[in-house]
Amino acid sequence: xxxxxxxxxxxxxxxxxxxxxxxxxxxxxxxxxxxxxxxxxxxxxxxxxxxxxxxxxxxxxxxxxxxxxxxxxxxxxxxxxxxxxxxxxxxxxxxxxxxxxxxxxxxxxxxxxxxxxxxxxxxxxxxxxxxxxxxxxxxxxxxxxxxxxxxxxxxxxxxxxxxxxxxxxxxxxxxxxxxxxxxxxxxxxxxxxxxxxxxxxxxxxxxxxxxxxxxxxxxxxxxxxxxxxxxxxxxxxxxxxxxxxxxxxxxxxxxxxxxxxxxxxxxxxxxxxxxxxxxxxxxxxxxxxxxxxxxxxxxxxxxxxxxxxxxxxxxxxxxxxxxxxxxxxxxxxxxxxxxxxxxxxxxxxxxxxxxxxxxxxxxxxxxxxxxxxxxxxxxxxxxxxxxxxxxxxxxxxxxxxxxxxxxxxxxxxxxxxxxxxxxxxxxxxxxxxxxxxxxxxxxxxxxxxxxxxxxxxxxxxxxxxxxxxxxxxxxxxxxxxxxxxxxxxxxxxxxxxxxxxxxxxxxxxxxxxxxxxxxxxxxxxxxxxxxxxxxxxxxxxxxxxxxxxxxxxxxxxxxxxxxxxxxxxxxx
Amino acid sequence: xxxxxxxxxxxxxxxxxxxxxxxxxxxxxxxxxxxxxxxxxxxxxxxxxxxxxxxxxxxxxxxxxxxxxxxxxxxxxxxxxxxxxxxxxxxxxxxxxxxxxxxxxxxxxxxxxxxxxxxxxxxxxxxxxxxxxxxxxxxxxxxxxxxxxxxxxxxxxxxxxxxxxxxxxxxxxxxxxxxxxxxxxxxxxxxxxxxxxxxxxxxxxxxxxxxxx
Numbered sequence: 001x002x003x004x005x006x007x008x009x010x011x012x013x014x015x016x017x018x019x020x021x022x023x024x025x026x027x028x029x030x031x032x033x034x035x036x037x038x039x040x041x042x043x044x045x046x047x048x049x050x051x052x053x054x055x056x057x058x059x060x061x062x063x064x065x066x067x068x069x070x071x072x073x074x075x076x077x078x079x080x081x082x083x084x085x086x087x088x089x090x091x092x093x094x095x096x097x098x099x100x101x102x103x104x105x106x107x108x109x110x111x112x113x114x115x116x117x118x119x120x121x122x123x124x125x126x127x128x129x130x131x132x133x134x135x136x137x138x139x140x141x142x143x144x145x146x147x148x149x150x151x152x153x154x155x156x157x158x159x160x161x162x163x164x165x166x167x168x169x170x171x172x173x174x175x176x177x178x179x180x181x182x183x184x185x186x187x188x189x190x191x192x193x194x195x196x197x198x199x200x201x202x203x204x205x206x207x208x209x210x211x212x213x214x215x216x217x218x219x220x221x222x223x224x225x226x227x228x229x230x231x232x233x234x235x236x237x238x239x240x241x242x243x244x245x246x247x248x249x250x251x252x253x254x255x256x257x258x259x260x261x262x263x264x265x266x267x268x269x270x271x272x273x274x275x276x277x278x279x280x281x282x283x284x285x286x287x288x289x290x291x292x293x294x295x296x297x298x299x300x301x302x303x304x305x306x307x308x309x310x311x312x313x314x315x316x317x318x319x320x321x322x323x324x325x326x327x328x329x330x331x332x333x334x335x336x337x338x339x340x341x342x343x344x345x346x347x348x349x350x351x352x353x354x355x356x357x358x359x360x361x362x363x364x365x366x367x368x369x370x371x372x373x374x375x376x377x378x379x380x381x382x383x384x385x386x387x388x389x390x391x392x393x394x395x396x397x398x399x400x401x402x403x404x405x406x407x408x409x410x411x412x413x414x415x416x417x418x419x420x421x422x423x424x425x426x427x428x429x430x431x432x433x434x435x436x437x438x439x440x441x442x443x444x445x446x447x448x449x450x451x452x453x454x455x456x457x458x459x460x461x462x463x464x465x466x467x468x469x470x471x472x473x474x475x476x477x478x479x480x481x482x483x484x485x486x487x488x489x490x491x492x493x494x495x496x497x498x499x500x501x502x503x504x505x506x507x508x509x510x511x512x513x514x515x516x517x518x519x520x521x522x523x524x525x526x527x528x529x530x531x532x533x534x535x536x537x538x539x540x541x542x543x544x545x546x547x548x549x550x551x552x553x554x555x556x557x558x559x560x561x562x563x564x565x566x567x568x569x570x571x572x
Numbered sequence: 573x574x575x576x577x578x579x580x581x582x583x584x585x586x587x588x589x590x591x592x593x594x595x596x597x598x599x600x601x602x603x604x605x606x607x608x609x610x611x612x613x614x615x616x617x618x619x620x621x622x623x624x625x626x627x628x629x630x631x632x633x634x635x636x637x638x639x640x641x642x643x644x645x646x647x648x649x650x651x652x653x654x655x656x657x658x659x660x661x662x663x664x665x666x667x668x669x670x671x672x673x674x675x676x677x678x679x680x681x682x683x684x685x686x687x688x689x690x691x692x693x694x695x696x697x698x699x700x701x702x703x704x705x706x707x708x709x710x711x712x713x714x715x716x717x718x719x720x721x722x723x724x725x726x727x728x729x730x731x732x733x734x735x736x737x738x739x740x741x742x743x744x745x746x747x748x749x750x751x752x753x754x755x756x757x758x759x760x761x762x763x764x765x766x767x768x769x770x771x772x773x774x775x776x777x778x779x780x781x782x783x784x785x
Binding site for chain 2: 466472565
């Protein structure tokens with residue numbers, strides 16, 4: 001009797017373990033990190049003389065005068081950014097899905113998504129600042145301003161500009177997730193049926209499609225909420241300063257040379273985690289309330305809808321949101337080559353490459369560090385993802401819906417809540433402050449995105465190609481390497497580009513795992529924020545954007561060249 | 573050495589306790605056995621079991637014996653059972669010639685010899701000079717012929733057909749059908765055809781096994 005295919009040399013033995021390993025890599029550090037945060041929060045950190053359990057750190061935290069304001073800011077900006085983003089995405093889809101305009105929006109998504117948060121935030125800041133492009137455009141002929149107005153637009157105490165900075169980045173993310181969900185729900189059919197029953201298109205969409213779509217994008221929405229409440233780089237650039245949001249304040253305590261503040265920082269991180277959990281519960285509650293009201297609304301049979309108004313408003317919102325990113329980047333380009341540029345001139349008096357020349361040499365090594373980190377982290381994530389997906393097929397290890405939650409663990413548990421603990425652990429283990437530590441931490445965040453991006457195309461591949469190939473004498477490995485992977489070249493490269501962009505954008509993980517000694521474009525750009533030199537900031541933010549966008553260009557270009565004579569793969 | 577041909581020895585395939593397919597039969601070399609049944613009756617499942625790629629969600633019993641050798645537990649790639657699906661499933665990343673080369677057995681050595689055999693195979697199916705073509709640029713009938721030839725080049729010892737003609741128009745359908753059956757007969761291959769089309773069953777001319785719910 002021949003040896004069954006499953007009994008093979010050790011090499012093939014890795015596959016069945018891949019899903020477990022992947023989960024361990026994603027969830028393990030989160031658990032360890034939370035524990036590493038909890039212990040010092042309750043006074044236990046022997047290395048710093050904290051041996052017993054105490055609530056002193058929490059006492060200090062709640063004695064800090066800014067605690068109420070910082071906590072409220074975290075909750076309000078997070079909820080506002082999430083609710084506005086979700087609302088925008090819903091009305092855009094309701095009003096425009098299936099139209100030509102929608103296809104244009106779809107195409108703009110990937111590049112918009114890959115613009116790093118920090119770069120988008122800087123771009124937005126330079127647009128809306130009192131001396132920004134918007135203000136220049138209306139001055140002095142309309143506003144009468146001869147000098148920048150004394151308005152607190154940027155870093156306003158209510159966090160409105162922070163919310164704006166989050167919305168412009170979360171809308172593309174949620175839209176992408178919604179598109180994936182829409183392709184699974186037969187949307188056109190449902191809406192057409194509703195329209196045949198006399199419902200206005202937008203109303204019909206909200207009544208028939210939205211409930212099913214929302215059920216599928218619930219986890220991404222939770223991730224957006226947790227992220228928005230605890231974001232650091234965007235909050236440093238656009239958020240209030242006295243006090244800042246809680247997450248930014250925690251980072252300040254973490255970076256304080258006075259190590260005893262780590263107890264306080266850990267307690268604050270635990271508090272931040274509780275706030276996020278509380279906000280998620282509130283959101284969940286709101287879901288059921290809205291759901292109940294929605295049911296009543298559906299049952300009421302009202303068919304009308306201000307279709308035209310909603311179409312116009314949603315398109316305008318989409319344009320403003322995308323425009324904020326695009327014109328923001330354009331502003332960065334102009335600033336990076338600007339000579340003298342006085343208010344209220346719309347354009348600089350002259351252009352020069354001086355800033356680029358001056359910072360180019362220093363930039364080189366930072367770009368190198370950034371690219372190496374992103375490449376290794378992405379390669380590791382891609383390998384694990386492919387191994388998981390292949391194991392799913394070969395060994396029938398299909399993940400349940402509950403397993404999908406695991407993917408979102410590193411995205412929903414706030415970075416600040418577990419990375420602080422992870423750093424504390426790493427310091428005592430002596431493994432922080434180098435490139436490997438940074439790469440390892442990046443993998444935690446790159447993995448979920450690579451997996452989410454690749455899973456659908458990988459599973460959608462017609463398995464009969466594999467059956468044919470095996471009947472023709474190809475082994476399982478042969479099918480994978482000679483048929484499946486080449487056919488999936490485009491989605492694999494796209495997933496890699498997504499992972500790469502995610503790694504480029506990581507601020508807190510780089511800062512904490514690198515102990516401030518590993519410099520990437522993101523940490524450098526954000527560090528420049530307080531200096532306020534727009535030309536230098538622009539050079540760094542643009543470099544960051546370019547490095548994040550380049551892989552997307554490669555993901556488009558390479559399959560187009562490699563498969564130029566293969567029509568069957570051109571639109572795969 | 574047992575009997576030549578393909579034997580299905582008390583094959584029963586079920587899912588969650590419900591029996592989908594039950595068949596015990598022998599197909600002699602050059603013979604065509606047609607398995608008929610409505611869609612969803614598990615016809616394709618039976619073929620997956622024979623080629624060894626049955627999804628583990630199904631429970632299957634019974635033996636598959638090819639030319640006297642029990643292949644039930646062997647790896648699909650060593651079974652030498654060829655299959656043609658309703659879709660041609662030409663690998664879209666390979667040229668027509670490379671698709672054939674994928675099928676051609678590795679025991680044919682040497683680049684020039686392999687190229688020669690592939691060119692000869694293309695001549696056989698009236699597609700001379702098509703080696704470098706993108707399979708997606710071929711017509712439905714041309715694709716069907718390439719898929720058949722790719723399978724034959726792998727030297728199969730039995731042939732499974734999963735409604736392979738249903739996507740072709742009436743005129744081509746007859747041609748391709750004749751080509752497939754004549755090749756199988758010439759090579760003395762046992763053929764198992766699953767279809768829901770009575771015309772296919774009649775053209776096959778062999779015995780018919782009806783699957784019922």
